[in-house]
Amino acid sequence: MRPEELAERVRARVPEVTVARGEATVVVDRARVLAVLAEVRRDDDLAFDFLSSVTATDWPGRAPRFWVSYELSSTRHRHRLRVKVGIDEDDARLPSVTSLFPTADWHERETFDLYGIVFDGHPNLSRILLPDDWEGHPLRKTEELGGVDTRYKGAFVPPVDRRTT
Amino acid sequence: MSETSSRLDLEHVDPDEVREETMIINMGPQHPSTHGVLRLLLELDGENVVSCQPIVGYLHTGIEKNCEYRTWQQGVAYVTRADYLAPFFNELGYCLAAERLLGIEAPPRAQVLRVLFCEMNRIASHLVWLATTGMELGAISMMLYGFREREVILDVFEAATGLRMNHSYFRIGGVIMDLPPDGPAQIREFLRVMPGRIREYERILSENPIWLERNRGVGHLSADRALAFGVTGPMLRAAGVARDVRKDEPYCGYETYEFGVPTASEGDCYARYLVRVEEMKQSLGIVEQCLDRLAEPGPVMVEDPKLRWPAQLEVGPDGIGNSPAYVRHIMEESMEALIHHFKMVTEGISVPAGEVYQPVESPRGELGYYLVSDGGHRPYRVKIRDPSFVNLQAVPAMLEGALVADAIAVIASVDPVMGGVDR
Numbered sequence: 001m002r003p004e005e006l007a008e009r010v011r012a013r014v015p016e017v018t019v020a021r022g023e024a025t026v027v028v029d030r031a032r033v034l035a036v037l038a039e040v041r042r043d044d045d046l047a048f049d050f051l052s053s054v055t056a057t058d059w060p061g062r063a064p065r066f067w068v069s070y071e072l073s074s075t076r077h078r079h080r081l082r083v084k085v086g087i088d089e090d091d092a093r094l095p096s097v098t099s100l101f102p103t104a105d106w107h108e109r110e111t112f113d114l115y116g117i118v119f120d121g122h123p124n125l126s127r128i129l130l131p132d133d134w135e136g137h138p139l140r141k142t143e144e145l146g147g148v149d150t151r152y153k154g155a156f157v158p159p160v161d162r163r164t165t
Numbered sequence: 166m167s168e169t170s171s172r173l174d175l176e177h178v179d180p181d182e183v184r185e186e187t188m189i190i191n192m193g194p195q196h197p198s199t200h201g202v203l204r205l206l207l208e209l210d211g212e213n214v215v216s217c218q219p220i221v222g223y224l225h226t227g228i229e230k231n232c233e234y235r236t237w238q239q240g241v242a243y244v245t246r247a248d249y250l251a252p253f254f255n256e257l258g259y260c261l262a263a264e265r266l267l268g269i270e271a272p273p274r275a276q277v278l279r280v281l282f283c284e285m286n287r288i289a290s291h292l293v294w295l296a297t298t299g300m301e302l303g304a305i306s307m308m309l310y311g312f313r314e315r316e317v318i319l320d321v322f323e324a325a326t327g328l329r330m331n332h333s334y335f336r337i338g339g340v341i342m343d344l345p346p347d348g349p350a351q352i353r354e355f356l357r358v359m360p361g362r363i364r365e366y367e368r369i370l371s372e373n374p375i376w377l378e379r380n381r382g383v384g385h386l387s388a389d390r391a392l393a394f395g396v397t398g399p400m401l402r403a404a405g406v407a408r409d410v411r412k413d414e415p416y417c418g419y420e421t422y423e424f425g426v427p428t429a430s431e432g433d434c435y436a437r438y439l440v441r442v443e444e445m446k447q448s449l450g451i452v453e454q455c456l457d458r459l460a461e462p463g464p465v466m467v468e469d470p471k472l473r474w475p476a477q478l479e480v481g482p483d484g485i486g487n488s489p490a491y492v493r494h495i496m497e498e499s500m501e502a503l504i505h506h507f508k509m510v511t512e513g514i515s516v517p518a519g520e521v522y523q524p525v526e527s528p529r530g531e532l533g534y535y536l537v538s539d540g541g542h543r544p545y546r547v548k549i550r551d552p553s554f555v556n557l558q559a560v561p562a563m564l565e566g567a568l569v570a571d572a573i574a575v576i577a578s579v580d581p582v583m584g585g586v587d588r
Contacts, residue, residue, distance in 0.1 A: 009273070020519060053533055082522065129587055
C-alpha cells in the first residue's frame, strides 16, 4: 500500500497523521498513546501487530524536549507506521506499552537507561546497557561525549583527554 | 552490577521464601558458549531451569552517541563495528537511511555489489553460527569446517575492501570502489565448492543422533510468542512466519532477484538449524545472479561531487587508503582539488532535516536504522534496532522448564552477537 493510502486509513482513526519520505507518522499526546497503539493494532485494515523499535530523541531548549517514537509494522499487510509522543523535560514519563507489546520491555529499559525517560507500569524498569550505579543518561544532548574515570586495580585512571601524562 | 527489582534479587528476598533446593548460578559473562559477553542469571532446581534472566551491556561502546559527534560519512566506520559478524548489513542500513534523507539512490552497479557482499556476509555469519553451535554441542569437526569455509569468504572481502571485518566498504551514495579484477573469478570458485561443502555439513549433522537429541524439541518458541517478543529472522521463520524484509519491503533491487524464504514449522532449535542451512543455499543463488549482473560495467558511486567521497581509494597493505595518484593530484597539481578534499573530509556533507527508519534483513533478523537529521553536517540521532538485542528477550520463555544443558543449545540457536546487542 502506498503511504498516502495508509495515511488515509489511519486518519479515520487518528487524525494527526503526516507522510514524509514514504513513511506515515502519527503524533499523539501522552494520555492517548496506549489507546492509539491498541486501536491501530485492533483495526483489520491496519493490523499493526508488530513493534520493531522504541526510542527517543532529545531537543534541549524546545518544548517538548523529548520525542519518543514507536516503529510499528504489520505482519499481515507489510506496512509501517511511526507513532511519536512529545514529553516535557520536567515530567519525562510515559505509560509503558509492555502490556500490548511484550517486546517493548527491553526497548523501554534502553530508552530509560540512555534518556532517563520513565515508563510507568513497566515490570522491571532498570538500566540495561549501563551499570546500575551509573549517573546520568548519556544519550541526552546535555551530556558530553567524553571519557569517565576508569577503575583499574583499585585506583582511578582519568579519561584520555584529561590525563596529564 | 547488581540486580534490582527482579525476582532473583538477593538483597530484597525474604529468607523464608527462598526454597532451599534452588540454586542461583551465573552463566557468563565469560563463558565459552555465551557468544561473547552475555550473562545469564539462572535459577536452577537440580538440572532444571526455574527461571532465567539475561543480562547484557558488557560490550556497550556508545556507538550511537559517537555517531552524533562525527560527520555523516564517518558514521559508516562506527556502525560497521556494531554487529561485527554482519558488518555489511550495518553499513547498508546506515547508508540506505542516509540516502533516503538525501533523496538519492546508489547507481545500479553499486546496488548489485551491495547485494553481493551482503549475501556473502550472510553465508559467513551463518557459518560462524554453525561452527560455534557445533562446538558447543560437541561436533568439533563442524567447528573446523565452518571456520575453514568462512575464511574463504573473508579472503574475498579482504581482496575487495582491504579488511576481513569492519570494512567501511559501503558509503553514502554507493560503494567505495569496484571489485578487484580477479574478484569475480574468486567468488565463482567459492560458488563452485560451497554447495558440496553444505551437503557435507548436512551429512554430518542432519541425522546425527546427538545433534537431533540436543536440538529437536529444545527451545520451542511458537509463532505468536515470537511475534510478541519482537523476534525476527531465522528464529521467526523457523516458527513458520515467512517474514523477510528483502521480500516485504525490498531494497537494493531485491525484488528482481530469484530466491526463496525458507521456513519451518516446529519452532525449535533443529528448525532454526534447517532454516539457516537453507538460507545459505539461497544466498549462494543470489550471489550467482549478482555475478551475472556485474558483467555490465558502470559507476559504483553517485556522480555529485558535493556528495561523493573526494578521494580515489585503493586497497593497500593495511586496508583502504588514498591512491598515490590521487595524493599527487591534490598535493602537487590542483589547489581546487585540495580545497575540495579538505572541505569534504573535515566538514562532510550536510543532510536535509528529517527522520527515516530503514530496515534491512540481517542474518539475525530485522536490522533497523532510525536516523534523524537536523540539517547539519552530523547525524542528530542514530538508533540501531539490532535483531540480536530483541531476540534475546525470548530466551527466558524458551528456557521455561528446560534442562540447564538446553540453555547452551537455546542461546546458540538465537545466534546473538553482543557487539550488536550492546552497541
